[in-house]
Amino acid sequence: MNAERLDFRFEGGVVSGVAGQSIGSALHAAGVRVLSSSFKYRRPRGLYCVAGACPNCAVRVDGLPGVPACVTPLRGGEIVERDRRSSVMDPVPDRISRWVPAGFYYHRLPRRPWLWLRTERVLARIAAAGRLPDPDAAAALLDGGFEERRVEVVVVGAGSAGLDAAAGAARAGSSVLVLERDHQPGGFLLSEPGGATRAGELVTAATGAGAELMLGATALGWFEEGLLAVATRSGLIALEPGRLVLATGSYERGLPFADGDRPGVMLAAGAQRMLVRDGVRPGGRIVVITDEPYGHAAAALLHGAGIDVSVVDRRPADAAHADAVDAGVPVLAGRTIAAAHGRRSVEAISVVGPNGRSRLPCDAVAIAVGRRPADELLLERLYAGSVILETAPERPPGVEVAGER
Amino acid sequence: MPIPGVARGGLRRTYDVVIVGGGIQGLALAYELSARGLRDICVLEAGYPGCGASGRNGELVRSAFSSVEWATFFDASLRRWRDLSVELGFNVLFTPAGYLVLASTQEELDRCRGFAARHRDLGLVTELLGDREVRELAPALNPELVAGGVYQPDGGFAHHDAAVWAYARAAARRGVEVHPFTRVTGIRTDGGRVLGVGTTRGEISTPVVVDAAGGHARDVAGMAGVPLPTTTHRLEAIVTESLAPFLRPALATLHLLGYCHQTTRGELVGGTEQNVMEPATSLNGSLRGLRDMAQKFVRLIPQLAGVRLLRHWAGIVDVTADLAPVLGPVPELEGFFLDCGWVYGFMGAPAAGSLLAEAIDSGNVPELIAPFSIERLRAGDYIRESSLVVTLGDA
Known part of the structure; x- marks a missing residue:
């Protein structure tokens, strides 16, 4: 890969990345693990889902807060900052969390209103996640346009299902618009070795049949007017789809364990995306926690890139070993992760099983414990209009869900 | 996890007071009635407590309104808000x-x-x-x-969920039953008196019904044969x-x-x-x-x-046409009270609850809520309030 080198600024220093990488991957490659801090206890947070679906890597880019570093492509020349500068006081709220548990102010302060007012001022300062946009950055966004458009078939998601559906609908003679929030079409194909070629073929088939592909376009919501609101870089589009195909794919599930939010702990598809799409190794020594075949496949892929990988499989030995792909990857079956260790990023994990607890040193953890559908747009319409469901909701007419059996 | 303040037992056949609507109005009123010593109070909520406008509002509190009626009523509420956390034993923030x-x-x-x-x-x-x-x-x-x-x-x-929660908890501690997922299907009356309510979980006999049903208040009043001009x-x-x-x-x-x-x-x-x-x-x-x-x-x-x-x-x-609430008895139907028509209901709830409780308990409508009677709407004698930031468009 003859990639172009791109420089950007991160908190006073210059960081180099490669064209096509995300800001998050470029920072990871430069050794930056902590990108944000948690809301109240200011725990360190970093790349976690690597899919634009969690707030842990939100950074400030060119004066705008809340930008997900993991999926924002590097342009070169941007100014990237943590929206909350780290401070020596950061560890304090977490250390004293035993005395100020979640919701403490509801129960511990009602008899002392004056104390609440003091506390409120302090909490307001601690709790803020970001800062207002810089005035110039905000002003530059004010001329965003608004457009209304009718399309016969709208496909949300340009992964393999969406592109295939678009090609089929276009060949059948419909006008088709495919929306993709990523700057590249292909979805998870792009995170699989050789997948980019397959994605290219699918794009050619869809656009060759007449489908229009819109990149960097996020379907924000499906409103009761029947309109699909789409945010693009140049403004808002209200689409009125004749038929709507939801091919939005899935999210990976997380796994709760002690200090499971330490930077370095990430979801396996995210780790795979970093490696395959961005050419950045998620770690030098990775433990994959799984109970699914795809966890073993991800482990094999990471191992193939020269990373020291081991698998902790929560299932019994026979099931775990049946799914193992790469003989060079050790599999610890019938065990699971109990805790992550490390102050600012993960340095080791505790694994528990029938024979007790052991400690595995590592600098990254990949969680592969299943997926759930990315079905918010559908749920918005199914469950809208009432807080009390007396009958099971019916799908609105003209809606298809890709991948559904 | 049980929701604090929510009844776990079944509905009884008889209550002294049935409040339709488990939003902040109904819960504040239930709390205030129980604080005045009334027993056997039941709140019927079609969804869960606070699932309507009580949990969906802008949570603002002021009394700086232009009309005497609004300013004095909401100032009584503002004064209650200051001490509400102490009184209810829960920080409403x-x-x-x-x-x-x-x-x-x-x-x-x-x-x-x-x-x-x-x-x-x-x-x-x-x-x-x-x-x-x-x-x-x-x-x-x-x-x-x-x-x-x-x-x-x-x-x-203030925090709207905390306020709903605090009232529900405080009311339950005084014996009020809050029944969620219980929809009122009818109101029985006879000879100008309230006799009871029908619900999706059975019939209840009661001499007093309060319509605190928020966005559904007109439907509930209609069940009692009271046309609500809203x-x-x-x-x-x-x-x-x-x-x-x-x-x-x-x-x-x-x-x-x-x-x-x-x-x-x-x-x-x-x-x-x-x-x-x-x-x-x-x-x-x-x-x-x-x-x-x-x-x-x-x-x-x-x-x-x-x-x-x-x-x-x-x-x-x-x-209502003047965007002010309807608070108090309905002259032609004994035992039927209105606590509805709200737009600024979150900020008004503490005063409305205590003043309407006084009206129900004593039979005398306190001066502060007297202007908000249903008679004003029937007579077209609207309250003129010019500092509102809601509008009926052509109103």
Whole structure:
């Protein structure tokens, strides 16, 4: 890969990345693990889902807060900052969390209103996640346009299902618009070795049949007017789809364990995306926690890139070993992760099983414990209009869900 | 996990008082009735407590209104808000960060000057601010929209879920039964008296029924044969991602017909009214509403451009022609009381609960709520309040 080198600024220093990488991957490659801090206890947070679906890597880019570093492509020349500068006081709220548990102010302060007012001022300062946009950055966004458009078939998601559906609908003679929030079409194909070629073929088939592909376009919501609101870089589009195909794919599930939010702990598809799409190794020594075949496949892929990988499989030995792909990857079956260790990023994990607890040193953890559908747009319409469901909701007419059996 | 304050047992066949609606109005009233020593009080809620407008409002608290009726009633409520956490034993997070009624034109400023002059006589603490003072108080505001305003230093905001929760808990501790997922299907009357209510979980006999059903109040009154001259409207709100403090006071803008505040967590919460509030019973957020709010709040606070939204939601209100509540008995139907027609119901709940409880318990309607009778609506004798940031469009 003859990639172009791109420089950007991160908190006073210059960081180099490669064209096509995300800001998050470029920072990871430069050794930056902590990108944000948690809301109240200011725990360190970093790349976690690597899919634009969690707030842990939100950074400030060119004066705008809340930008997900993991999926924002590097342009070169941007100014990237943590929206909350780290401070020596950061560890304090977490250390004293035993005395100020979640919701403490509801129960511990009602008899002392004056104390609440003091506390409120302090909490307001601690709790803020970001800062207002810089005035110039905000002003530059004010001329965003608004457009209304009718399309016969709208496909949300340009992964393999969406592109295939678009090609089929276009060949059948419909006008088709495919929306993709990523700057590249292909979805998870792009995170699989050789997948980019397959994605290219699918794009050619869809656009060759007449489908229009819109990149960097996020379907924000499906409103009761029947309109699909789409945010693009140049403004808002209200689409009125004749038929709507939801091919939005899935999210990976997380796994709760002690200090499971330490930077370095990430979801396996995210780790795979970093490696395959961005050419950045998620770690030098990775433990994959799984109970699914795809966890073993991800482990094999990471191992193939020269990373020291081991698998902790929560299932019994026979099931775990049946799914193992790469003989060079050790599999610890019938065990699971109990805790992550490390102050600012993960340095080791505790694994528990029938024979007790052991400690595995590592600098990254990949969680592969299943997926759930990315079905918010559908749920918005199914469950809208009432807080009390007396009958099971019916799908609105003209809606298809890709991948559904 | 059991919800605090929610009854786990079945419905009894008889209660002394049945309150229809487990929002903040119904729960505050139930608490106040029990505090006055009444027993056998039941709150029937079609969903879960606070699932309607009580959990969907802008959570603002003020009494700086233009009319004597509104200003004195809501000032009684504001005084209750200050001590509510202590009284209920649960922090409702009332934060007297100040409340600014923002004027953006000379006409609006003149209107503010007119009613602010009355406030001192009514015992309200407010001040009329000029453009420079407002800019100092809220520097993030677009200076083009700042002509001045009325500032109430002890107004502010509370947390709506905490307030609902606190009332439910306090009421339950005094023996009130709150029954969720129990819909009222009919109200039995005979000879101008209330006899009982039918529900999806059986019949109840009771001599007193209170309609505190929020957006569904007209339907409930209709079951008792009481025509309620109200229309149902949808209000929408948004909340942004969290940001470092940039707006201290709560704010209502007369010019944009909007209201907002920055929470302790740093989110901006607010809503706007479009000039035409079409009758609607839907809880869906609309794209039209979302665009209206986004455009107006960015106009009000230009640096909000580029800030992401966390959520967008809607709630319904069942409102009167003068946008004031309907509080008190219904002359032709003994035992039937109204606690509805609310638009500013969250901030009014503490006073409404205690004053209506007094009316029900003593049989005498307290002076502060007397103007909000249903008779005023029947006579077309509307209350004239000119500092509201909701509108019926052509009203």
